[in-house]
Amino acid sequence: MRYAQITGWGKYAPPLLMTNDDMAKIVDTSDEWIFSRSGIRQRHYSHISTGDMAWLAAEKALAAAGLDADDIDLIVLGSTTPEEICPNTASYIMNKLGASKAAAFDINSACTSWFYALNAATDMVRAGSINRALVIGSERISLAMDWQKRESCFLFGDGAGAVVIEASEQESGLLASKISCIPDSRECLRLPDWGMTPTHLTDNLFISLDFEGQEIFKSAVKGMSDAITDVLEKQNLSADDIDLFIPHQANIRIIQTLAKRLNFPMEKVVVAIHKYANTSAASIPLALCDALEEGRIVPGMKILTATFGAGLTCGAGIIQWGDRVEPLGVSDASVADYEGTVFDLMADSFVHYGVDAKHLLSK
Numbered sequence: 001m002r003y004a005q006i007t008g009w010g011k012y013a014p015p016l017l018m019t020n021d022d023m024a025k026i027v028d029t030s031d032e033w034i035f036s037r038s039g040i041r042q043r044h045y046s047h048i049s050t051g052d053m054a055w056l057a058a059e060k061a062l063a064a065a066g067l068d069a070d071d072i073d074l075i076v077l078g079s080t081t082p083e084e085i086c087p088n089t090a091s092y093i094m095n096k097l098g099a100s101k102a103a104a105f106d107i108n109s110a111c112t113s114w115f116y117a118l119n120a121a122t123d124m125v126r127a128g129s130i131n132r133a134l135v136i137g138s139e140r141i142s143l144a145m146d147w148q149k150r151e152s153c154f155l156f157g158d159g160a161g162a163v164v165i166e167a168s169e170q171e172s173g174l175l176a177s178k179i180s181c182i183p184d185s186r187e188c189l190r191l192p193d194w195g196m197t198p199t200h201l202t203d204n205l206f207i208s209l210d211f212e213g214q215e216i217f218k219s220a221v222k223g224m225s226d227a228i229t230d231v232l233e234k235q236n237l238s239a240d241d242i243d244l245f246i247p248h249q250a251n252i253r254i255i256q257t258l259a260k261r262l263n264f265p266m267e268k269v270v271v272a273i274h275k276y277a278n279t280s281a282a283s284i285p286l287a288l289c290d291a292l293e294e295g296r297i298v299p300g301m302k303i304l305t306a307t308f309g310a311g312l313t314c315g316a317g318i319i320q321w322g323d324r325v326e327p328l329g330v331s332d333a334s335v336a337d338y339e340g341t342v343f344d345l346m347a348d349s350f351v352h353y354g355v356d357a358k359h360l361l362s363k
């Protein structure tokens with residue numbers, strides 16, 4: 001049998017932080033409210049593009065796998081926030097890496113994009129059409145935050161995570177998966193006009209998240225529960241057989257509700273939302289990298305993952321880890337830091353959404 005083992009991993013968390021206290025200087029909110037409702041303490045905001053964050057995470061993943069860029073057959077980027085639609089961002093990453101033999105495409109299923117991408121690339125490796133792929137999730141979602149909407153602007157952060165998957169005869173990698181899309185649920189989570197609509201011809205394009213938090217919350221729990229039941233059945237496993245659960249990081253209360261439904265102790269759950277908030281397509285690979293760095297993943301472990309996002313798309317999967325939990329190498333790829341504060345970085349966005357934050361700027 002042919003499998004698609006994860007052999008490399010890497011992440012990029014931008015250096016600038018927007019804490020809940022920072023946020024309370026811009027909108028009518030508080031650290032106490034945000035943390036108690038969502039589990040979020042802070043989020044990273046990026047001064048570099050989705051493509052550059054993805055490239056940095058990919059360089060680290062390649063080094064961890066001990067591979068050169070030319071060893072890669074395919075680059076798949078999962079993202080909702082590419083700078084441009086055509087050409088795709090995966091081809092930008094391919095050129096930055098110098099992965100001259102790789103095919104390149106993007107997948108957009110919102111927060112589930114990385115998991116959908118892992119599905120596609122795993123199936124291609126297992127079918128034998130490719131041997132090695134880079135699967136990346138990267139989002140610069142801070143630019144879509146509407147500072148007039150206190151109910152959603154605190155939820156998201158920027159970042160990137162990547163894995164390398166390689167053909168292997170060892171039973172490992174994504175062994176079972178379920179992806180789905182809940183009918184009639186497109187309206188509750190949207191970035192209207194983010195794409196080729198007539199409004200792109202006007203100068204005054206506002207990309208502002210439409211968001212029905214409680215509706216999404218309920219659908220997310222149901223969609224992920226159903227997907228998890230499906231993959232456990234496919235593998236003939238129960239929740240007790242799972243060693244670690246890495247869910248999409250959208251809200252700690254969604255994660256806790258899911259864990260309770262599954263009868264799954266929180267000690268076995270990877271929680272990263274307090275550090276990163278919801279980084280959309282990057283959330284699961286970021287949490288996976290953290291779990292590896294913290295020594296929470298051991299060889300042969302059975303890892304459950306579950307995710308949801310706009311669409312509403314859902315998914316769950318069972319990943320069996322291989323033999324290696326240490327990176328083979330370390331990448332020294334880097335970018336220059338931003339010279340300024342997080343408020344300076346977001347200054348144009350504050351102006352765009354009509355928030356007076358001039359007093360917070362350092363320049």
Ligand SMILES: CC(C)(COP(=O)(O)OP(=O)(O)OC[C@H]1O[C@@H](n2cnc3c(N)ncnc32)[C@H](O)[C@@H]1OP(=O)(O)O)[C@@H](O)C(=O)NCCC(=O)NCCS
Pocket residue numbers: 028029030033034037038111150151152154155189212213214216217250251278308309310
């Ligand atoms: C967003 C979310 C945290 C809100 O939690 P909630 O318990 O549903 O809160 P509500 O929307 O009911 O708001 C409760 C009150 O807090 C207020 N409120 C909303 N945002 C606030 C903020 N940032 N600070 C302070 N108060 C706020 C509301 O105005 C409301 O006040 P009211 O009772 O006087 O009307 C929660 O619904 C959620 O996480 N949803 C899913 C997350 C998600 O979809 N992520 C993206 C998908 S991948």
